[in-house]
Amino acid sequence: MILKLAYKNILGNGWRSLINVIILSIVLTGMIWMQGLYDGWGRIARRQMIAWQFGSGHYEQVNYDKYDSFTLDKSNAALSPEMEKQVADGKAVPILYSAGVIYPQGRMTPVVIKGIPTQQSILAIPTEYLKIADKSAPVIPVIIGKQMAKSTRLSEGDQFTMRWKDIYGVFNAYDVVIAKVMNTPVPTTDVAQVWMDYDKLNEVKALNNSATLIVLKDKPVNSDLGSDWRYLSTDDSMAGTDAMISAKRVGGYVIFTLLLFLAMVAIFDTQILSIFKRRKEIGTLIALGLTKRQIIRLFTLEGTLYMLLGTVFTGIFGMPLFLYFGIKGYSMPVDVSSYNIAGMSDSIKCYYSPIMIISTFLIVMLVTVFASWLPTARIARMKATDALLGKV
């Protein structure tokens, strides 16, 4: 009976109810969409970084610090015979890093030179373009990314000189030709990076089968590879990106907390007004035998019904939006997509997990129930006679 009464009251409230429901629906839609966007971004970033950079985990040479370019030239170690076998079996791919300088059109540009075996298939980098047909050829084929090509104004077929120092500090330089401009979505494989053949880089660095990173196809059973190497799982590698997405998510939460607060104020106001306008009705209901607790429940239920109707609205009007961004994705504006953050170069397909949807619904529900219940404390203080006379 209370539910029926609450429903009738909501309908009776007319526009006021509709506005509340719409606001709640907007908040719910926005919260689910925003979280879906961040979850989708996290998923795509992870997928891309696994495909282009980290595989199912990787080993780093212990001296290597990705935040310190000074460590580049001293962070390499020879592969162990076991690791060599894994590389030969296609289960691992070694990558050698070197600091270097390129001179496109005579402009000096510092880069990181990365040597990767041409026959690898673990990473999506098109390494087949790095094959050196003639070992004595004076020009080395290299691959760069789209962003690197844009910033250096280079394109496929362009030749320029690349200089570096070998492990003894001796200058070496070769002419290189861009064999391929790859469309990598992971900026850390693109910006200021030049990819070349692993064996050639070892040779010109005066090294022998040495690497800075070893990327694995599958998670290792035993991650200990000796004191020269440090194992990093995909989660470890993604920690920075995950933290960044979390920080962005918090920023989004702030906006939606404000929106939620406004929605709650609207419900609170509606309830206050409703109690004031319906004093005689409250008195009548008490006179008819309803307990104050039952009346409080009625009013609280009315508020909660706003939320339920808001959910229905969200389902009807938000669903096309969710489907569109889930299937077509959200393309970042050009200025944002050039921020050099993984997952941003492609359109982000929102991912709506059931846990996320349910938890968002529950949070909004709880807050709505609270905002609906809070004004009803006044009912508890009412006397039935005063209420019938319209006094509070």
Add this chain to the structure above:
Amino acid sequence: MKKLITILSLIASLTLLNAAYPDGNELLKKIDDNMLSKTMKAKTTMVVQTKRATRTMVSINWAQGNSKSFSEYLSPAREKGTKMLKDGDNLWIYDPNTDRIIQISGNMLKQSVMGSDLSYEDFMEESTMQESYTATVSGAKVYEKRDCWVLNLSAKKADVAYQKITMYVDKVRFIPLYEDRYAKSGKLLKTTRVQEVMQVKDRWYPKTVLYKDALKNSKGTLFNVESIEFDLSIPAYIFSKASLKK
């Protein structure tokens, strides 16, 4: 028989020709003796010539052998107060605008000094020519109206930055007037051309030198020595990090 006589006469003439050339390593010693000093203080002008503009930077420099040096930029106003300290393998820069000392190492060493054709790592060479290279004289040449020996230098050790150098050395003044520095692959990396020399007491020293990064699209960097003193007494604090902020 005729063939034998021709070969013998060829060998004899080559031997005579070689005998006419001085020993390359002796020449390197003379170059080191002339160019190096225990200490040195100089006021220099560096003219960086780029496509768009020419910038002139005046600095005062102190050096102790090849391992320690200290420079302070006096002009232009933008660079005034910038200081650079080299102590062995370490290089620090003091930026007066931020009041910070920055250690230059790793990839930063590859960057150019004040936009010039010189990189920071060019300042890091410590060994003398004699210690680093074996030289052979391959001929004689007149360069800038001076009689020179053509020297081909090969690195003695695996850790010498430039493995091959070709230079023309003034036969009388023992100044390398022309230098081409090559990468291990044989690619020309840096060129040095002495345009003017000066006499300081009993030694001759380059006064105006054009440095050029052969891979870079630039007109080069002109280095001009305004004044120079050798073997003077320099207080030890000059080569300390504390002097960078003074």
